[in-house]
Amino acid sequence: NWEQDGFSQGYHAIGYIFLPGDGPQKRFTAPPVNSPAWTQVSPKPQTQPLPVFTINYPRIQVPFEITLWILLASFAKIGFNMYHKITIWIPESCLLISVGLVVGGIMYAVHGMPPAVLTSNVFFLYMLPPIVLDSSYFMPTRPFFENVGTVLWFAVVGTLWNSLGIGVSLYGVCQIEALGLKDINLQENLLFASIISAVDPVAVLAVFEDISINEQLYIVVFGECLFNDAVTVALYNILSFVATMPEVETVDVFLGMARFVVVGLGGLFFGFLFGFAAAFTTRFTAHVREIEPFFVFMFSYLAYLVAELFSLSSIMAIVTCALTMKYYVEENVAQRSCTTIRHVVKMLGTMSETLIFFFLGVATITTDHEWNWGYILFTLLFAFVWRALGVFVLTQIINPFRTIPFNFKDQFGLAYGGLRGAICFALVFLLPQNITCRNLFITATIVVILFTVFIQGISIRPLVECMKVRRTNRKLGTINVEIHKRLMEHTIAGIEDICGQWSHYYWKDKFKKFNDRVLRKILIRDNRAESSIVALYKKLELQNALELLGPAPSDLSAAPSLMDLHVETKPTARTKRNFPASDLRNMHELLSKNMYKIRQRTVEYTKKSALPNDSKVREILIRRHISIRHSFRVGSFPRTVWNLNVSSLDNAEGPGLEDKQSWKMTLHPCSGSRGTDLELEPLSATSSVSQLQRFSSRQERPLQNRYHQPERREHELGQQTSREPIAEGLWGQPQRDSWTAHRYSRSRDEHRPGGGNLPPSAPTGWAQEPLIQKGGGSQNHLNRRPHWRPHNPHGPQSPGQVD
């Protein structure tokens, strides 16, 4: 039932002090410990009236307390986030630890015992996996794999460097007579150093996101934190084993290295194994959509536990599992399950993180401390110095291999961002009891953690701002410069995408081929070798559509204004407007906030505490979708728009989609005199061409139905995003054009009965290249709409063509 140890009794006592007394059955004496939990009343010989109101605390004690702790931590979190100013300057981890300290103080004053729940076991088995799963599930894979060399370099070599450095220097310090620490031998020092040198993902990333550090740094630190676990665990095991041995032989050193390799690779292996298992399982879950998210969690947890079983690096296992699984699972599961998975992963991760910091604070107060000024101060000093040295030296070695070398400021960020956190804490509690200075180690660890989290955590933001470590670009030049610079950044991003990634392209390409040919066939249910644009677009369109179903869509509020674009600009010379300073400031602000950020180089990273959202990408795609509605006058400029045959979604997902299909929004052209020439745009995806062909035959009829639901979402304001399956997509397939042209003209007639019938030449009108035929039809090379082909002036290409 419940533990017989002291603290539970203590809790029990508290429960009895604070709970209201009940009627005639006052029980101020401690209940008999050995009585079965269901009997509340000590059986008395006389008959008792039927108990109307009983309290049975011991039965629910453990879950109740756990829930209360979690609630308390969550309230603290709510509280902090209400006051935005605080979280800007003080990272949330600090605040949580402080609250933990306060609570710990209260508890200490009351009965001097740490909460039962925080044992090392609980930490490693229940609290750590969600955090690691959260981090690795939302890890951006592309930058990660681009930087994988650096990450591993820092993780492995960096951690080794730190451990050895700190251990040896501490040993040297111990030799000093004055400190009275002669009895700590080298192995113990090394053991302690290996614990201390583990940079903690939880603490660091929270801080890094708060200061929106540049993506490269983020990824490197992130990866380093995740992967140095392999090294730490291996080192820890080796050294704790060695610390208990009387002497070390060379054979042991080699065994140690072998063990390290085994730990790392073993973790990877199990991660892959369970990742593929999960992907494979989700292939068959089409009919049990409700439990789909379950598999993700179960398999990753299983990977973790199995790795723990074999004493391998469980963190690496779970990271690898999440990375492997994510790509395939998200293709297989329904949209709803996908959302659920993401949301639950985030939720669990955030919760665990909050709890950990909280408990850190509590446990600080309630453990026995052994204080030795010299040792602790030297530990702090060495931890910092060796990390800085390590970062510096390692960067010098690896910079030539990096495509974006780390400059000095980046190195500072890396070194200063080496915060220690809860993993060190848990590891130190795992130390075997026979180590002489266990309490000293515990105290020193806690001091280091508190120091790094508080001092470094709080000061890193002003320092980074001061030193102008590469963050998001924000300079106030002229508006001109700002716009042009952004254009150039986009250009370079595009060019680099066209060039491909040199150094990794070969492997990436090979992997992609392998993936398409082998893995996808096995692991994905409907294996259509879709281009990722198509897949991405589908998912985003769906999300977009779902959002539009809800209350007033705020992100489309600007849409009407776009739609109201006046066809005729006022060609008359505008008088020069005077732009007051406030206007200028607003403009700068508008530009800086609203221009699409370049995704490479110095990009602001998504907040860890927020769900990742694809809104930027979605915006671009929506905008392009909407731009088909732009009035199209001769002399305006063509825009290539990527559109997708959306009704292919019919086939894509399972039962969850019927409701979406039924409310498809209709094209409601804005009233107005514009000859709304619509531009039909093809898909970019070439590989999906065949798919669309397959689907197109299917949609002909359902489309008509959708077209007859004009009442659905008609706004006075203007058009809405049309779910019109523009079956165009096929480069040079004219019959599609004509068919859709038909539809457009028909629809317009339906909606505007009095309105002008689209002249039969209208399809030719908009289909034609709307070039200003200046200079004898010479076409600007930049003006090419390469997709356009259908209405070839050389003659109709298919019988169905409207021409």
Place this chain on the structure above:
Amino acid sequence: QTYLFQYTFAVTPAHIKRLYKRFQALDKGNKGYLSPQDFGSVKELATNPIGDRIIGAFFSQGQETVDFHSFVRILAHFRPLDKNRAKRPDSPEPINSRISKLRFAFQLYDQDNDGKISRDELLQVLRTMLEMQVTEEQLESIADRTIQEADLDGDNAISFDEFRKSLEKVNIEHKMSSRFLH
């Protein structure tokens, strides 16, 4: 041909080989030239606000295909500048010079190739680069301000010279260079 490239575009043989491999990888169907669909298969271009304009830049006037020569020619614009290049008075401006890069950027705006960025063209680009939270009036103000800042001869459009002048303080060589072509 390698020598030709080297001479004309100052691209190293190693780069040429890589570019050729990339060209072949993009060229689905091994046609020997690139068509717009091939560019479309580069996923990230779809989410690039000016992706279509960049693709358009590859196709020279009237062409529907890009051969390797043109491919390299366009990409050569983005080579970092050789600071040590001796300036020979009679040699043509190298393709990756500052002026060249500026011209490339200018042409991304100037779709009708009339040598000026008109207000419409500017609005177009602004619209693609800005998110939807910006209203049309704001966009127009920004465009107006931009033209006002740059326009020196009062024609309500930005000519190439005005464009160049407005960017004189900006490190174009750095901004318009790709690390991959280093």
